[in-house]
Amino acid sequence: MKTIQAVSYPVHFQEESYVLLSNLIKNNNYSTIFILVDENTMEHCYPKFIPNLKTDKRIELIEIESGEINKNLETCIGVWNAITELGGDRKSLLITLGGGVITDLGGFVASCFKRGIDFVNIPTTLLSMVDASVGGKTGVDLGVLKNQIGLFANPQMVIVDDRYLTTVTPREIKSGTAEIIKYGLTYDIHLFNQIKDNKDLKIKDLIFRSVEIKNEVVLQDPKEQNLRKILNFGHTLGHAIESFYLESEDKENLTHGEAIAIGMVCESYLSSQLLGLSTEKVNTVKEVVLSIYNKNNLLKQDFSSIVNLLKHDKKNVNGQVNFVLLNDFEDFKIDCKVPEDLIIESMEFYNR
Known part of the structure; x- marks a missing residue:
């Protein structure tokens, strides 16, 4: 290799x-x-x-x-x-x-x-x-x-x-798989389709292509001023969910990948509401995620705490939360502003 x-x-x-x-x-x-x-x-x-x-x-x-x-x-x-x-x-x-x-x-x-x-x-x-x-x-x-x-x-x-x-455990393998899904949805849909169809899954090839994609992006934008922000798809809300579970004494911590997987479902929903990503494709993302990861229903009483944690996201400017969303698979838009009620709606969509 x-x-x-x-x-x-x-x-x-x-x-x-x-x-x-x-x-x-x-x-x-x-x-x-x-x-x-x-x-x-x-x-x-x-x-x-x-x-x-x-x-x-x-x-x-x-x-x-x-x-x-x-x-x-x-x-x-x-x-x-x-x-x-x-x-x-x-x-x-x-x-x-x-x-x-x-x-x-x-x-x-x-x-x-x-x-x-x-x-x-x-x-x-x-x-x-x-x-x-x-x-x-x-x-x-x-x-x-x-x-x-x-x-x-x-x-x-x-x-x-x-x-x-x-x-490593199967749970840790699944955690890493979330990042491969992210590369697929934002940059190379072939990666996502391989995981969706569960065919020809050669781990060496998946790893190599993922590293190749990340390197291609970073070479163009090493300090995350523009293109590199696509690597944060699913991470804006996902990091907030991960942090919330980390600080909750009555909840088991999520792995990074488990939280990002939830974030990708939610942010795919936001993409459909704001950028017109098709309902079929949103449902496909949700189906693939739920076929890999256990469902972790987000409690309604926790929504406000999760939303509150979004204000600490590193991509924020002047207190405004910025999302990376999808016009389509392999077609992204950075620095998207999202109303709070729609963020809550996206978590309700994940729960459904």
């Missing part, structure tokens, strides 16, 4: 990538190699990874607790302290080995430590392979508010090795 060249770094695929990682380490003469893991990737992924790392440099492991609830500045401080205590300097390299939390947080930690050290992303979940590891976004949450603190910073390299997917 060929390498995808991003703006300043390559995305390599499969086992041959590790030779290139070893060459990177050798050529840059790094002082120390830090590997960031959580308890899950430490147990299941690190043993698969470490035999592939050919280097005589000092290797130090740093482990954090898994889960979105730990994607915060407090965890970052713990990692920064660990790197400092272990003798990290500007010639250190940080390797992130994990899912979206490890990737987002690790990139942010590396980019800020001593004003920036090099890092390499090795995603181990479908979500991080097709989304978080590529594109140069790093960051952490502020309370339950998603990705409020962060910056754009590119890794030296990304290694996508789908053998790590044997270590």
Whole structure:
């Protein structure tokens, strides 16, 4: 599988990538190699990874607790302290080995430590392979508010090795599938149709095409001024729903993909009401989502709290919530203004 060249770094695929990682380490003469893991990737992924790392440099492991609830500045401080205590300097390299939390947080930690050290992303979940590891976004949450603190910073390299997917649960695979659906609806309907028809589903090909799409978009708009906003389809309302469940003591947290899947159904409905997306296509999106994800009915008494969380979305300007909506499949419109009553209507549509 060929390498995808991003703006300043390559995305390599499969086992041959590790030779290139070893060459990177050798050529840059790094002082120390830090590997960031959580308890899950430490147990299941690190043993698969470490035999592939050919280097005589000092290797130090740093482990954090898994889960979105730990994607915060407090965890970052713990990692920064660990790197400092272990003798990290500007010639250190940080390797992130994990899912979206490890990737987002690790990139942010590396980019800020001593004003920036090099890092390499090795995603181990479908979500991080097709989304978080590529594109140069790093960051952490502020309370339950998603990705409020962060910056754009590119890794030296990304290694996508789908053998790590044997270590994750079916629920995590479904979480990553939501991002592939997003790419399909906004950019390449063939991807969506493959999932809808459940035919010829070769995970390597789905991953490669998703990374290819994200890279094509990011190359044209690295700082999300225009085109890159399409990657937020389903995320405006989806992030608010994810945050609401995260802060609710009486509700089980949703995975990122589960929340985004709900968001895509709701935002498809908004597209039909504001831009004329056909009812047939809206229903198709809903049917596909409900064929993959368990139904999580949104309680009417929670609608206002979810809508209130929308005001913290990063795409907002002057307090106005901006949505990415669809004129049609593969035909999008950015910076759409949506009345609050229609947002509530979209959640009622999902519940029906």
